[in-house]
Amino acid sequence: DGGITQSPKYLFRKEGQNVTLSCEQNLNHDAMYWYRQDPGQGLRLIYYSQIVNDFQKGDIAEGYSVSREKKESFPLTVTSAQKNPTAFYLCASSPQGLAGRNEQFFGPGTRLTVL
Amino acid sequence: GENVGLHLPTLSVQEGDNSIINCAYSNSASDYFIWYKQESGKGPQFIIDIRSNMDKRQGQRVTVLLNKTVKHLSLQIAATQPGDSAVYFCAENETSSGNTPLVFGKGTRLSVIA
Numbered sequence: 001d002g003g004i005t006q007s008p009k010y011l012f013r014k015e016g017q018n019v020t021l022s023c024e025q026n027l028n029h030d031a032m033y034w035y036r037q038d039p040g041q042g043l044r045l046i047y048y049s050q051i052v053n054d055f056q057k058g059d060i061a062e063g064y065s066v067s068r069e070k071k072e073s074f075p076l077t078v079t080s081a082q083k084n085p086t087a088f089y090l091c092a093s094s095p096q097g098l099a100g101r102n103e104q105f106f107g108p109g110t111r112l113t114v115l
Numbered sequence: 116g117e118n119v120g121l122h123l124p125t126l127s128v129q130e131g132d133n134s135i136i137n138c139a140y141s142n143s144a145s146d147y148f149i150w151y152k153q154e155s156g157k158g159p160q161f162i163i164d165i166r167s168n169m170d171k172r173q174g175q176r177v178t179v180l181l182n183k184t185v186k187h188l189s190l191q192i193a194a195t196q197p198g199d200s201a202v203y204f205c206a207e208n209e210t211s212s213g214n215t216p217l218v219f220g221k222g223t224r225l226s227v228i229a
Contacts, residue, residue: 106158
């Protein structure tokens with residue numbers, strides 16, 4: 001059963017703590033992405049990775065970090081430096097551009113709440 | 116980013132009517148466009164896509180229209196049903212740049228009135 005999984009679905013964190021969100025895909029996709037979504041708003045890109053051991057900052061990378069040690073995994077760490085981390089976090093992946101298509105497949109999301 | 120501080124526009128449609136959701140894009144070099152549907156608390160799901168060598172593409176109850184001259188994209192949903200209630204996002208990409216991220220629009224909330 002192929003797809004993208006994110007865990008946990010809900011995550012609570014105390015202010016000042018780092019927390020890591022998991023994203024795993026078994027679609028053999030090369031590229032992976034992290035987005036943040038605030039209530040009633042669109043998707044904002046945090047980080048993305050086009051190949052293993054390489055990643056680039058998106059529009060709102062400050063206060064976040066990522067790693068891409070394996071093709072199937074792209075964990076996101078929300079650090080204490082992120083001033084307003086409460087949000088819905090979405091992970092996505094896409095295959096290497098196939099015939100001019102760059103469809104991104106999304107996971108179910110993790111809702112992070114900072115207490 | 117462009118989405119900061121903005122709330123989603125809402126389109127209210129009577130059940131059974133057709134819905135038209137519009138999207139403007141900015142990059143004239145974009146050659147791939149996609150529509151996603153996002154239900155509350157879930158990740159976005161693919162609806163339909165279109166490449167720039169086409170101006171219309173049809174799926175099941177959905178049609179995407181692309182007007183490259185004015186950089187405009189629209190999603191038409193026929194015979195709208197309550198299950199169509201969701202937020203709809205358009206996204207664009209310049210595929211010649213490789214696996215770069217899609218650029219998402221602001222999103223439109225579709226509310227179906229039974």
